[in-house]
Amino acid sequence: MNVKALIKSMRLRTLPLSLAGVVCGGLLAAGRYDGNDWGLALVMLTACALQVLSNLSNEMGDHLSGVDGEGREGPNYSMADDGLTVGQMWHAINAMVVVCCVSGLAMTWVSGSPWWIILVGAAAIWAATHYTLGKNPYGYRGLGDLFVFIFFGLVSVLGSYFVIAHTVDFKPWLILPAVGMGLLSVAVLNVNNIRDMATDEGLRRTVPLRIGERRAKWYQTALVVGGAACFLLQFMPVAVLFWFVFALPVAGLCLHLAMVWRFEGRRLDPALPLLVFSSFLLALFYATILH
Numbered sequence: 001m002n003v004k005a006l007i008k009s010m011r012l013r014t015l016p017l018s019l020a021g022v023v024c025g026g027l028l029a030a031g032r033y034d035g036n037d038w039g040l041a042l043v044m045l046t047a048c049a050l051q052v053l054s055n056l057s058n059e060m061g062d063h064l065s066g067v068d069g070e071g072r073e074g075p076n077y078s079m080a081d082d083g084l085t086v087g088q089m090w091h092a093i094n095a096m097v098v099v100c101c102v103s104g105l106a107m108t109w110v111s112g113s114p115w116w117i118i119l120v121g122a123a124a125i126w127a128a129t130h131y132t133l134g135k136n137p138y139g140y141r142g143l144g145d146l147f148v149f150i151f152f153g154l155v156s157v158l159g160s161y162f163v164i165a166h167t168v169d170f171k172p173w174l175i176l177p178a179v180g181m182g183l184l185s186v187a188v189l190n191v192n193n194i195r196d197m198a199t200d201e202g203l204r205r206t207v208p209l210r211i212g213e214r215r216a217k218w219y220q221t222a223l224v225v226g227g228a229a230c231f232l233l234q235f236m237p238v239a240v241l242f243w244f245v246f247a248l249p250v251a252g253l254c255l256h257l258a259m260v261w262r263f264e265g266r267r268l269d270p271a272l273p274l275l276v277f278s279s280f281l282l283a284l285f286y287a288t289i290l291h
Contacts, residue, residue, distance in 0.1 A: 009059050027288065028287050033164060038111075060086070176233060193208045
């Protein structure tokens with residue numbers, strides 16, 4: 001197997017997004033309870049493994065359906081460049097499923113979490129592999145936004161918090177970042193779908209294709225502004241000093257929106273990592289301050 005091609009298909013630049021929610025929830029829990037460091041490490045490993053599994057499965061699904069054909073606006077990945085065969089990609093996907101299972105079980109055992117956490121992990125594996133794979137992938141029916149909000153937002157933040165704390169504090173300082181992380185994660189998917197509108201037409205029905213490009217950009221603006229507001233609302237009544245801490249990620253989000261409104265097609269591709277990195281910093285700074 002071509003290792004370089006496999007790493008390319010893993011799309012490692014997306015890992016900060018998968019880590020943002022679990023780092024946020026884990027740090028918030030560790031600051032209030034006697035957390036298990038190994039438990040937090042395994043939560044992060046499991047999140048990364050699920051993200052890689054999702055990336056590999058998405059490439060396979062798009063390749064088999066023809067979405068990643070000629071004229072694709074986004075970057076070409078290994079299967080489109082003949083770097084990996086269908087058989088090799090299946091081997092990689094199956095290997096990552098095993099990694100997710102082993103890591104998730106180890107996380108459950110080390111942290112002393114209840115058995116039903118395993119069911120949540122199984123649901124996450126299903127969601128990671130069925131966005132574009134399977135007989136009726138939910139990503140092709142415009143349901144990706146809902147699943148991303150649930151798993152990258154609510155499950156990511158609240159789940160990692162529960163693994164460390166063995167409870168969930170239904171307080172604004174925990175619920176707001178969970179919602180905020182969900183909105184920003186949906187924004188990552190949405191801008192990706194705006195970029196690919198031309199090549200997705202007729203092959204799948206994403207939200208931008210359902211509502212049109214202009215409305216999709218307004219939707220993107222609402223997601224980014226709403227997500228950032230969820231993190232910043234906690235600091236409204238306190239010293240202005242905290243606002244300076246968030247200046248860098250907020251500036252990144254503003255630049256991202258400027259790019260979304262100015263560009264289209266493949267010129268939107270640089271807006272993706274900018275949004276991912278800014279979202280990660282926002283979640284990290286939030287959790288660090290409240291840790």
